[in-house]
Amino acid sequence: MTELPSDLLSLAKDVLVAAKSKASKITTAESCTGGLIGGLLTAIPGSSTVIESGFLTYSNESKIRLLGVPRNAISDNGAVSDIVAAAMAEGAIAQANANIAISVTGIAGPSGGTKEKPVGLVFLALAQTDRDAVVKRYVFAGTRTDIRRASVAAALELLHSRLTES
Numbered sequence: 352m353t354e355l356p357s358d359l360l361s362l363a364k365d366v367l368v369a370a371k372s373k374a375s376k377i378t379t380a381e382s383c384t385g386g387l388i389g390g391l392l393t394a395i396p397g398s399s400t401v402i403e404s405g406f407l408t409y410s411n412e413s414k415i416r417l418l419g420v421p422r423n424a425i426s427d428n429g430a431v432s433d434i435v436a437a438a439m440a441e442g443a444i445a446q447a448n449a450n451i452a453i454s455v456t457g458i459a460g461p462s463g464g465t466k467e468k469p470v471g472l473v474f475l476a477l478a479q480t481d482r483d484a485v486v487k488r489y490v491f492a493g494t495r496t497d498i499r500r501a502s503v504a505a506a507l508e509l510l511h512s513r514l515t516e517s
Contacts, residue, residue: 355391359504359507360391360395362391362507363392363394363395365511367395367398367402369510369514369515370401370451370510370514375401375449375450375451375514376401376402376447376450376451377401377402377453378402378405378444378447378449378451379392379405379453379454380405380406380442381408381454381455382409382414382430383457383498383502384506385407385409387503388405388453388455389405403448404443404447404448404449406418408439411425414435414439418438418439418442418443419438419442419446420438420442421438429468431456431457431458431468431472432456432474433476435456435474436455436456436476436486437476437478437486439454440454440476441476441478444478450481451514452479453476454475454476455506456473457473457489459471459498471490471493471498473489473490473498473501473505474486474488474489475489477513479513485509485513487505489505
C-alpha cells in the first residue's frame with residue numbers, strides 16, 4: 352500500500368478528535384472518491400470510536416438501493432447534482448447508526464464531462480440528524496487523482512468545520 356498523504360491524514364485526525372469531543376458518529380456516502388474519505392478516517396488509530404460506516408455507491412443503482420436516493424432525483428438532475436448529493440447524505444444517516452454524514456458525487460475524469468457538468472465538478476453534502484443538509488459545489492482542476500484528492504480534502508474540511516462549530 353502506498354503512503355497516505357500526511358496533510359490529509361492530519362486533517363482526518365482533526366475530524367476524529369472533533370467528532371469524539373462531540374460524541375458524534377460519522378458515516379460516509381462516496382461515489383467519485385471511491386471510499387477514500389472513509390479510508391483516510393479509518394487509517395487513524397482509535398477511529399472506531401466515531402466511525403460508524405461507509406457506503407461506496409459508485410453506480411446509480413447502488414445510490415438508489417443502499418441510500419434510498421429517489422430514482423427520479425437521478426433521472427431529473429443527474430447523479431452529479433446538489434439534489435443527489437443531499438439525498439446521499441440524508442440516506443446514509445437514515446441507514447446508519449450515525450448522527451453526521453458526508454457524501455460526495457462528482458466527475459473525476461478524465462472523460463465524462465459536459466459543458467454544463469465539466470470534469471472536476473463535485474458536490475459534497477453534509478447531513479445531521481438534527482439539521483438540514485448543507486450542499487457545497489466545487490469545480491476542481493487537474494488530473495483524476497488531483498480531483499479526487501481535492502474532493503477528499505474538501506469533505507474533511509467540511510466535516511471538521513461543522514464538528515467544531517460552537
